[in-house]
Amino acid sequence: MRNFLSRTVAIASKEVVQLRRDRLTFGMIIGIPALQLLLFGYAINTDVRHLSAAVADQAGTRRARELVAAVEASQVADVVARVDTAGQLEDLLRQGRISLGIFIPPDFERRLTIGDRPAAQLLVDGTDPVLLGAAQGLLGLRLADELRQPPKRMEPPTFEIRGFYNPERRSQLQIVPGLIGVILTLTMSLFTAVAIVRERERGTLELLITTPVRRSELMIGKIIPYTIIGIVQVSVILILGVALFQVPIRGSLVDLYGASAIFITATLSLGLLISTAARNQFQAMQMTFFFFLPSILLSGFMFPFEGMPLAAQNVAEVLPLTHFVRMVRGIVLRGATLADVSREIWPLAAFFAVTMAASVLRFRKRLD
Amino acid sequence: MALDVPVGKIYGFLGPNGSGKTTAIRMLCGLLVPTEGTATVLGRRLPGEAEALRHHIGYMTQKFSLYQDLSVIQNLRFIGRIYTIAKPELEIRVDANCARYDLDPLRGQLAGTLSGGQRQRLALAAATLHRPELLLLDEPTSAVDPETRRDFWDSLYELAAEGTTILVSTHFMDEAERCHRLAILDGGRKVADGPPEQLMQDIGYLIIEVETDDPVACRAALAGAEGVFSAAQLGTKIRALVDPTVGRPEDLIVARLKSAGIDGRVQRVDPSLEDVFVAATQ
Numbered sequence: 001m002r003n004f005l006s007r008t009v010a011i012a013s014k015e016v017v018q019l020r021r022d023r024l025t026f027g028m029i030i031g032i033p034a035l036q037l038l039l040f041g042y043a044i045n046t047d048v049r050h051l052s053a054a055v056a057d058q059a060g061t062r063r064a065r066e067l068v069a070a071v072e073a074s075q076v077a078d079v080v081a082r083v084d085t086a087g088q089l090e091d092l093l094r095q096g097r098i099s100l101g102i103f104i105p106p107d108f109e110r111r112l113t114i115g116d117r118p119a120a121q122l123l124v125d126g127t128d129p130v131l132l133g134a135a136q137g138l139l140g141l142r143l144a145d146e147l148r149q150p151p152k153r154m155e156p157p158t159f160e161i162r163g164f165y166n167p168e169r170r171s172q173l174q175i176v177p178g179l180i181g182v183i184l185t186l187t188m189s190l191f192t193a194v195a196i197v198r199e200r201e202r203g204t205l206e207l208l209i210t211t212p213v214r215r216s217e218l219m220i221g222k223i224i225p226y227t228i229i230g231i232v233q234v235s236v237i238l239i240l241g242v243a244l245f246q247v248p249i250r251g252s253l254v255d256l257y258g259a260s261a262i263f264i265t266a267t268l269s270l271g272l273l274i275s276t277a278a279r280n281q282f283q284a285m286q287m288t289f290f291f292f293l294p295s296i297l298l299s300g301f302m303f304p305f306e307g308m309p310l311a312a313q314n315v316a317e318v319l320p321l322t323h324f325v326r327m328v329r330g331i332v333l334r335g336a337t338l339a340d341v342s343r344e345i346w347p348l349a350a351f352f353a354v355t356m357a358a359s360v361l362r363f364r365k366r367l368d
Numbered sequence: 369m370a371l372d373v374p375v376g377k378i379y380g381f382l383g384p385n386g387s388g389k390t391t392a393i394r395m396l397c398g399l400l401v402p403t404e405g406t407a408t409v410l411g412r413r414l415p416g417e418a419e420a421l422r423h424h425i426g427y428m429t430q431k432f433s434l435y436q437d438l439s440v441i442q443n444l445r446f447i448g449r450i451y452t453i454a455k456p457e458l459e460i461r462v463d464a465n466c467a468r469y470d471l472d473p474l475r476g477q478l479a480g481t482l483s484g485g486q487r488q489r490l491a492l493a494a495a496t497l498h499r500p501e502l503l504l505l506d507e508p509t510s511a512v513d514p515e516t517r518r519d520f521w522d523s524l525y526e527l528a529a530e531g532t533t534i535l536v537s538t539h540f541m542d543e544a545e546r547c548h549r550l551a552i553l554d555g556g557r558k559v560a561d562g563p564p565e566q567l568m569q570d571i572g573y574l575i576i577e578v579e580t581d582d583p584v585a586c587r588a589a590l591a592g593a594e595g596v597f598s599a600a601q602l603g604t605k606i607r608a609l610v611d612p613t614v615g616r617p618e619d620l621i622v623a624r625l626k627s628a629g630i631d632g633r634v635q636r637v638d639p640s641l642e643d644v645f646v647a648a649t650q
Contacts, residue, residue: 202436204434207434210427211422211447212422212423365398365399365418365419366401367394368399368401
């Protein structure tokens, strides 16, 4: 029994000493729970407000304007554009510029008076069911002058909802495209995060850096095979998604693979940057996880982007997954083209350029 | 540390652990930047022109640093392509080095499954694939048996005869003795250099060997005695480095043993490289 204690304590105290040497791991002990708590506590909010909305007001009456004002006053939506036709609203929806379209038909006043059917339409981006839920909160909205009258029986709601792209509100449709990004984020950044650290640990780096190989050649060479692996992963998820969950691919496959390739290289170069900072593979994995956590929580994959406070949204705008989730949902579910979602390409390209340049500059062909 | 390494010769770094052998070699490869001072390697100034030098030097690390999960041939081809050797030429050189370093039967074998001697031959084959003018070898034979070491040195002599300059670090005396020229390092400084024979000649001590039944007591009696620089046990013998100014060293030792009550046969012998090493590093 004494021997058992003595040896167990020897192992335990050795672990503590080693742990204290590893500053990063020590930091992660505090950092990971703190990050989790902050993200869940402050950033995650399923009570969405301030959805981007556009209005097509074909009635142009005072009460139509009052209705739009009432929607804005509810804080559920912010009107960011005014267009003429329902078709234009649909274009904006497909491009991902708005989540909500408010269509007020020319016979709005007559419909209000007769009251046999909803007077206006809400066009909702159904790729995120939370948005549909938020739009439903607008159904019961009443105009100020109606409030003074006692409610008529069986009165239809002011709006009727037209959920686009996912009328059956199947959650797989929302999840599968985004899942491509989530899986790629983890596997891709892990692949390259250990890529250079592993050579360092195995001692092969010492030989490699005495050769004429350039830093950029090393970095790009590390990325190429994993880009292909990433494309294979995209295909696997797509094939399963279509075969098992009947996820429709409404956009073009070329666009989808193009968007994926940009995202993959951005994620791989993040991994490389981690690899130049980590001293061993364990540290590299911890750092990858540290990036993965906010990616999955803030990107809009799990929780609606619109529900997050501005600070969290700003962080999310930096993360590659945020932009990829928007692109992939647009292409797969809304039938958008790469040109429609081109706004999301530039942040990814910039992310790739910055992390790649930082990796090359951080990496030294030296041992000191 | 001033070094002058002649072209086409094998130059040795001999020194105890931590004496700066690996550090010196890494600096000459451009892997470490010296805190002060510069070096000129093959006419290029270090640390500034490290990259320009890379094509002209070959480096064999202390620890096996080829890819254990690649085969012998894959490793060689990889290194050749990193040095941008054109494909037909690369195949010729890979075949030549496989034949030269006896790797032909191992071509398809994973480097990780090779024995110590085989790994070392592979490492040398890889380091010479781009025909470097200067070959830097960091304790190349510390993990292999004496016979393998001898074969390895035959290869080094061949390379030197072809005009390759070789810089090799070691802490083995027999290996150091094989170098054309030698620098003894201690605590990051060069404490002696010259051809091994010259170093033995110029040792500055006389070597007295004592054969005795009680070597432990004999060593204790001689160590620290007046005029005795060092005394070390080698089996049943004691080897003492004695200050040449004491006159007849044999008499000094005999007298010393007598007063300690130890019986022993005293004899003057030629200095070995180990004596030089002890004299230089203590």
